[in-house]
Amino acid sequence: MKDKFKRLAPEGSYGDSICGYSDESQALKEQFLRDARALLKHTGQIVARAGFGEARFNVNPAGIACSGDVFAEFWRADDPVNTLYCTIGASAVSFGGRRDGLNIMARNERRAEQPGRGKTGKPAYHTTFRGLNQWIDPGMHSGQLAAELLKIAGRPETEVGILPGCTYRSRNAGCIEIPSMAIRSRDEALKLKASLGAVMAASQEDARRAVEEKDLPAEGIPVRQMLLFEEAAQIEEVGGEACTA
Numbered sequence: 001m002k003d004k005f006k007r008l009a010p011e012g013s014y015g016d017s018i019c020g021y022s023d024e025s026q027a028l029k030e031q032f033l034r035d036a037r038a039l040l041k042h043t044g045q046i047v048a049r050a051g052f053g054e055a056r057f058n059v060n061p062a063g064i065a066c067s068g069d070v071f072a073e074f075w076r077a078d079d080p081v082n083t084l085y086c087t088i089g090a091s092a093v094s095f096g097g098r099r100d101g102l103n104i105m106a107r108n109e110r111r112a113e114q115p116g117r118g119k120t121g122k123p124a125y126h127t128t129f130r131g132l133n134q135w136i137d138p139g140m141h142s143g144q145l146a147a148e149l150l151k152i153a154g155r156p157e158t159e160v161g162i163l164p165g166c167t168y169r170s171r172n173a174g175c176i177e178i179p180s181m182a183i184r185s186r187d188e189a190l191k192l193k194a195s196l197g198a199v200m201a202a203s204q205e206d207a208r209r210a211v212e213e214k215d216l217p218a219e220g221i222p223v224r225q226m227l228l229f230e231e232a233a234q235i236e237e238v239g240g241e242a243c244t245a
Helices: 023-048 142-153 186-212 228-233 235-239
Strands: 002-004 054-060 069-076 079-090 102-114 124-130 134-136 166-169 175-178 222-224
Touching (some): 023 142
16 A cells, blocks of 8 residues: 655745635635645544544635635544644745745644533534644645654643743754743843744745655655654655654
8 A cells, every 4th residue: 555645735836825816816725725635634644543543624715815724633532632733824924934824833732522512412622722833844745744743742741830932843954943932031032033043944945845846746755655653764865854852
C-alpha cells in the first residue's frame, strides 16, 4: 500500500488574496477549501495510526471578503476530552511567508461534555482549555503535517505563572520559539524582535521552496507505507530539520 501525500497549492495558486469578490476568485477560494479539507483528511488517516482515530472536520466558507477556513479535531477513542485542533485559513498576520496569508495553526485543547446537548445520541462538548498556538509551514504535505501534530500532542502544558508564547514549525529552520508578546523589559523586547525576524525569514524561505515544488504531480508524492516514526524521521530529507519540541 502506498500513501499519496496531500498538500496545499503553492503561493499564487489561489490568487493574491483568497476571497469571493469575482467568479474567478470564488472558484479559487472553493478550490482552496477543497485542498485544505483533503490535506486535513489525509493527515487524519496518518495520525489515526498513532491512536488518534477519532476526528471531526468542518469547512467554513465564510463571506466573500475572506478565505474561509477548514478545521479538524483529532482525539483518542479512550480519551475524548483531550483533543488536537488544527485549522487552515488566510490571515492578515501570516506566519506562513505567503502573500495570500495562508496559515496552518494547531494546538492542544481540552473540553468538557455538555449533557443533553448532543444530537442523535452523540455527546456534545465545549472547550475549556486552549494550549499554545503552533504555527506550521503551509507548504508541508500531509505526512509532514501529521508528524508535527503528533509532536504537538505530546508537548507538555505551560507551567502556571509562565506567560506563553508560540512556535513556528518550518521545514528549513526547524522549530522557532516566539516568546510572549507581553513585554516587560528591553531585553524581552529585543528577544521578541529577533525571534519574529527569524520566523519571517524562515517562512519566506518555506514559501519560496513551495513555489519551486509546484510542478510536482497533482496527486502528490507516491511513497511506500512506513511506520509513523520512520516517516517522521524522513522529514529532514524531504525538506528541512525536524522539530523535536
